[in-house]
Amino acid sequence: MDDILLLEEVERYLRGEMSNEERILFETNRKNNAELDQLVVEHTYFLQGLETFGSIKTFKNSLTEVEAQLISEGIIGLSPLSGKAKIVYLWKKHKRNIAVAASIAGFISILASGLIVSFTSKMGNENYRVLVDQINKTNREVNKLKSIDAIEKSGTTKPEVDFRATGFLIDRKGYLITNAHVISRMKNIYIENRKGEFFKAEALYSDKEVDLAILKITDTAFKAVSSLPYSIKKENAELGEQFFTLGFPRNEIVYGEGYLSAESGSDGDSSAYQLNVSANPGNSGGPVINGKGEIIGIITAKDSKADGVVYAAKSRNIITLLDKLKKSDNQFQVIKIPNKTELKKLDRVHQVKKMEEYVFMVVGN
């Protein structure tokens, strides 16, 4: 305790917070007490070290952010191009768009009637289908029966739900990411965990442009989890990268796996990826996780005509969005997105086991 008081005095002295008398007394003490003098010198040195450490750390963070952006723009990481190579590169770049354009010709709906919900997307592509599940009446009855047990235990009355999608935690205190198109059709939003417990949630922000929304569980019954085992990837994922997904196309969590098939989304949208994976209504808002346990994207939609063509918003959109929001709104500053993955060395079964606790059903009416 004495050490602490002494340290406090030294800091007040160094910061010039002492009154004149206090300062004179302190300086006399310092002159007469070599130990105190040494402590002041040492502490000054230490605080300077800490200060430098802090400023370099801040600077490094800025560097990393700028770098991530330039990598995503392709300015960093491309070998300098010359003559012929450039033409090949341009062709490659446009081939993707040409392919997408060619596929717009016509479409076959693979969704059962009654499940199709129109959503005016930024794409203007009629094959672009968002993956929110509109639950029909029979389904609802079945769900009701299924969860009676759970309701009795949790004591929360089960809300009437019309829509179902997926969301996952980005902060242990109960902040989730899902799609903007998911919550745009809900008046009341609930989060349902695997035990069938419901928690009231509210949308803090939704961005139609990148199709992401931030939810907060407002229910007092929700207890913050201790930590999140996955990280959110800042950089772009690689073409061909393998991944797995978790989501709720049924009333039960469903696992899927696939690979990244193109570095841009529908109509060359550079904020999204094209994936080859099976996804169905209800998968919207689900995380796309690579082998290291990094979230690389968020499932948003599928091409209704092409088989296995699914679109996902890039994970860096979460980071950019939060950075932007933190600057303008204090309520977002408490959100700390996870930057460490604990899943790297686990096999897939264990990765999924760890992950599924943090992936929730987002339901609403």
Next chain:
Amino acid sequence: MGYYFRHLRINNRIVDILEQEQILLKGLAGSDKNSIELIYRDNYSSIQSFVLNNNGSVDDARDIFQEAMIVLFENVGKDTFKLNCQIKTYLYSVCRRLWLKRLQQLGKYNFNLENLVDIVPVDAEIEDHEKRNDDFNLMENAMSKIGEPCKSLLDAYYLQKKNMQELALEFGYTNADNAKTQKYKCLLRLKKIFFAQYKYT
């Protein structure tokens, strides 16, 4: 320089290159992302070509460029520092020396670095930077050892400069005094670990 002209208008006046560079350096000193981005956009590709042409990879180039930016950052913070050349020239000199040094450490390059003539002299600054870098690593290491909530507490107080009231609220202490006591306890621990490793190096 077209890029500069689009971005650096001050009071609707286009400023000349010298002035632009001063503004960029000032921004850099304050960790301003726009300034950092402009410097990156203007200089990174030539550094990457240099590294790629000299036995290095894109990742090496990224590392080297980051490090050079840190050297520049450390120096613009000093009152005594005055840049006598363009940022481009400075960064190139620093990167060149850093990269040749690394190649030499890897045994891929046989050349006495003492004979290397820089376009602008930067060897003293790089040496300085290496010392600081060691300190940085020691502090980072000590920080990682004190555990939570100490780490976040010290981070919030000494680095993010939040006041005690905010800290108490954020970390759930009942009052500012308790938060303060806890903060000093953490600081004592950090100091102990920091100076202990200092002795061994």
